[in-house]
Amino acid sequence: MRTDLLTAPVDGLDEALAAVDAFDRTLVAGLLRPRPDQAEGLFALADAVAASPLAARVAEAADKAAAGSAGEDHFAALAAARAALLGAAHDAIAARADEITGRTPAEAPAPAGPAEQAPNLLAAARSWLCDLARTGWQGLDHDVVSGSAQIVSAMLPDTGLRRLAALLDGFAAELAASCPGTALDRTPLRRWADLWTRGMILALPGAVPGPGAVTLTGRLLPLGTDLHEHATAAQAQIHAVFEPADGSPPRLVRASVSVPKPDTVLGAGVWQLLRPHMSLLAAAAEGLSMDLTDMPATTDGDLVWQDEHARPGEPVDPFATARVVLPTAQDPAPAPLDRHPAALARPVFLEGYAAEQDPDTDEITFTLSGQRLPVDTDRLPVAGPLTPDAVTRSTACVGLLRWDDGTFRLQPLAVESTVRKKTVALHAGAWAGGTTDKAGAKAEKAATDAVAVLRERAGRLLRK
Amino acid sequence: MSDFERSSTARVVPPARPRKLAKVPFVELADGRLQGVVSSGSDIERVYVSSVEAGTYAYACSTNNNRPCGGARGGFCKHIGALITESVLQYGADRVARYLRVDAADAADGEPTAQSLNAAMSATRPAPAESKPAASVFSRFLRHLAYLELAATTAPLPEMHWFPSTRAVA
Known part of the structure; x- marks a missing residue:
C-alpha cells in the first residue's frame, strides 16, 4: 500500500468542491426569493461546468433560479451539474485510491438500459424536492416535510423504486427531526444537498439502470460485511473476491440485501430481518466460501443474489483471502x-x-x-x-x-x-447469521420479542 | 464551513434505543407532538392513541375507535404517562425535552427523567388539545407496522452508503 499518498493533495479537487459548497449554501435560505449572494453560489456552480456538455442548460437554470423563477427542469439541471462535479471529484479520488491500493481498476462498462418505473410517482417525488429547494433548510416545517410521506408509502411496495424510496424516507426523517428550520444551530449542508441532488436525479425517468445483465460462475471468497441503516431501512453489503470458473483474473464484487423496517427494530433485529434473504450472510459469518452457478450480476460489480444460484463451499479465512488474493483482484468500475x-x-x-x-x-x-x-x-x-x-x-x-x-x-x-x-x-458481520455469544444471544432474544409484538399488533389492527 | 457541514455522512439523527414494545408499541416525535399508541391493559383488541403537543403540552387520549379515555380529564392519564416513559427510553430524555420544549430549569435538578418531564409539564396545568390528532396518529402507526410487511431485495441500494450504521446514541 502506498500510504504516503493518503494525505497528498488531489489536483483540482478543492476547486470542484468549492463550487459544490457555493451551491450548497444557496439551499440554506432556499430559492423562492434568492438574495444576491445566493445568485453568486448558483453562478459558481454554472461556471464550474462551463466547459462541459451541461454548460448551456445549467447557465439557463442558474439564471432562472437566481431570479426566483426556477421550474422543475431548472432544478434538475442544477442537480445534474452538482452530480457531475462530485462525479469528477469521485474519479480523481478513486484514481488516487487505486494508486494507494496498487490494484488495477476494470474498464468502465457500457451503461445498462433504464429500468421501468411508475412515472407519476417519480413526478410527485420531483415536485416535493423542488418545494424543498424553494423552501430551503431554514424554512423547514412539518407541512413541507410531511409532503413526502404519501409518495414514499406508495413507492415502498415496489422494489423497482426502492432506491429512491429508501433515500427519500431516510432524508425526510432527518428533515422532520430538524424542524423547525429556524431553530437549526448547524446544518449538514453537503449531506442534505447530496441527498436532494440524488433524489432529484433518481426521480428523472430512465435514470436508474435496469436489473443484472450478466451471470457469474465460480468461487466467492467473502472479505467482510458492511452495514448501512437509517431509522426505517437497513442494507448489508458483503465485499468479496470472485474467482471465475473459467480461470480469468479474480475481481472484487459486492452482494447486498436490504429491507425496510420499523424504527424500533434495531441491532440484532436488523440481522434477523436480513438473514432469511441471503444465505451468504451466514456463510460469510461462518468463514465459508460459496460456489456460484449462473449468479445474476450487474456489470459494475454487484451480485443480485439468489440463494438457488449459490451453495456453501470450503472454509476460507477472509484474512488469507485479503493477504493472498485481494492484491491481485480487479476493482469494478462504478455505474x-x-x-x-x-x-x-x-x-x-x-x-x-x-x-x-x-x-x-x-x-x-x-x-x-x-x-x-x-x-x-x-x-x-x-x-x-x-x-x-x-x-x-x-x-x-x-x-x-x-x-x-x-x-x-x-x-x-x-x-x-x-x-x-x-x-x-x-x-463486524459475525452475528449476521446468528450467534452463540452471550451478549449477542440476549440481543437476539430482545429483538425477536420486539418483532413479535409488532407482528401481533399488525395482525390485529392492520387488516380491518 | 465546519466538518459537520462538509461531510456527506454527517450523523444527523441518532438511532432509537432498543426498548420493550409490549405496553407502548409505537412512540414518535412528529408533527410537533409526542405521540403514540398504548396497548390497553384489559382488552387485547383495544389501543389508546395518546399525544402531547410541543410547547403548550395540550394533551389528547382516546381509543382507536374514538372513545375518549376516562383518565384524561383535567390532566395527563396513565397512558400519556406511559408514552412519556417509553419515549425517554427510545430517544433519551434530552431529546424528548428539547422536542416538547420543556425547559431543563423546569425539571428537577440535573438530568431530566421521564418523571421530571411529566411533572414539569403537568405543573403548567395543560389543557386538552383542541384538535383531535387520534386518526392521523393511528394511521401513522399502521404505516409504521406496514414496514414489516414490505419485501426485502437483493438489488443493491447505493444510496444507503449515505446512511452508515452508527454506534452513537441519543
Missing part, C-alpha cells in the same frame, strides 16, 4: 450515477500499523510508515463482536478505504489480534 465520493469503498488489508486512541475525542488512528490514517469505528455495527476497543488492540485489519470531508478514512470490517500468543479474528 455512472454511483460516481460520488461517499459511495467509494475500496477493500484493503493493513498490518504492521501502530493503533492509538485519542484520549479526548476517542478517535482511533492507525500509523503506517509515518502516515496517519483515521479509523471510522463509529460505523461498526452494535450487534457484532468487533468493537472500537478491539480495533485499538489489533495487529491486522481488513477494511474499506473511504473518503469523506477531504480525508481518506478506514472502516474496519474485521481485525486480528494476539490473545495469549494466539491469533484471534473478530468480524
Whole structure:
C-alpha cells in the first residue's frame, strides 16, 4: 500500500468542491426569493461546468433560479451539474485510491438500459424536492416535510423504486427531526444537498439502470460485511473476491440485501430481518466460501443474489483471502450515477500499523510508515463482536478505504489480534447469521420479542 | 464551513434505543407532538392513541375507535404517562425535552427523567388539545407496522452508503 499518498493533495479537487459548497449554501435560505449572494453560489456552480456538455442548460437554470423563477427542469439541471462535479471529484479520488491500493481498476462498462418505473410517482417525488429547494433548510416545517410521506408509502411496495424510496424516507426523517428550520444551530449542508441532488436525479425517468445483465460462475471468497441503516431501512453489503470458473483474473464484487423496517427494530433485529434473504450472510459469518452457478450480476460489480444460484463451499479465512488474493483482484468500475465520493469503498488489508486512541475525542488512528490514517469505528455495527476497543488492540485489519470531508478514512470490517500468543479474528458481520455469544444471544432474544409484538399488533389492527 | 457541514455522512439523527414494545408499541416525535399508541391493559383488541403537543403540552387520549379515555380529564392519564416513559427510553430524555420544549430549569435538578418531564409539564396545568390528532396518529402507526410487511431485495441500494450504521446514541 502506498500510504504516503493518503494525505497528498488531489489536483483540482478543492476547486470542484468549492463550487459544490457555493451551491450548497444557496439551499440554506432556499430559492423562492434568492438574495444576491445566493445568485453568486448558483453562478459558481454554472461556471464550474462551463466547459462541459451541461454548460448551456445549467447557465439557463442558474439564471432562472437566481431570479426566483426556477421550474422543475431548472432544478434538475442544477442537480445534474452538482452530480457531475462530485462525479469528477469521485474519479480523481478513486484514481488516487487505486494508486494507494496498487490494484488495477476494470474498464468502465457500457451503461445498462433504464429500468421501468411508475412515472407519476417519480413526478410527485420531483415536485416535493423542488418545494424543498424553494423552501430551503431554514424554512423547514412539518407541512413541507410531511409532503413526502404519501409518495414514499406508495413507492415502498415496489422494489423497482426502492432506491429512491429508501433515500427519500431516510432524508425526510432527518428533515422532520430538524424542524423547525429556524431553530437549526448547524446544518449538514453537503449531506442534505447530496441527498436532494440524488433524489432529484433518481426521480428523472430512465435514470436508474435496469436489473443484472450478466451471470457469474465460480468461487466467492467473502472479505467482510458492511452495514448501512437509517431509522426505517437497513442494507448489508458483503465485499468479496470472485474467482471465475473459467480461470480469468479474480475481481472484487459486492452482494447486498436490504429491507425496510420499523424504527424500533434495531441491532440484532436488523440481522434477523436480513438473514432469511441471503444465505451468504451466514456463510460469510461462518468463514465459508460459496460456489456460484449462473449468479445474476450487474456489470459494475454487484451480485443480485439468489440463494438457488449459490451453495456453501470450503472454509476460507477472509484474512488469507485479503493477504493472498485481494492484491491481485480487479476493482469494478462504478455505474455512472454511483460516481460520488461517499459511495467509494475500496477493500484493503493493513498490518504492521501502530493503533492509538485519542484520549479526548476517542478517535482511533492507525500509523503506517509515518502516515496517519483515521479509523471510522463509529460505523461498526452494535450487534457484532468487533468493537472500537478491539480495533485499538489489533495487529491486522481488513477494511474499506473511504473518503469523506477531504480525508481518506478506514472502516474496519474485521481485525486480528494476539490473545495469549494466539491469533484471534473478530468480524463486524459475525452475528449476521446468528450467534452463540452471550451478549449477542440476549440481543437476539430482545429483538425477536420486539418483532413479535409488532407482528401481533399488525395482525390485529392492520387488516380491518 | 465546519466538518459537520462538509461531510456527506454527517450523523444527523441518532438511532432509537432498543426498548420493550409490549405496553407502548409505537412512540414518535412528529408533527410537533409526542405521540403514540398504548396497548390497553384489559382488552387485547383495544389501543389508546395518546399525544402531547410541543410547547403548550395540550394533551389528547382516546381509543382507536374514538372513545375518549376516562383518565384524561383535567390532566395527563396513565397512558400519556406511559408514552412519556417509553419515549425517554427510545430517544433519551434530552431529546424528548428539547422536542416538547420543556425547559431543563423546569425539571428537577440535573438530568431530566421521564418523571421530571411529566411533572414539569403537568405543573403548567395543560389543557386538552383542541384538535383531535387520534386518526392521523393511528394511521401513522399502521404505516409504521406496514414496514414489516414490505419485501426485502437483493438489488443493491447505493444510496444507503449515505446512511452508515452508527454506534452513537441519543
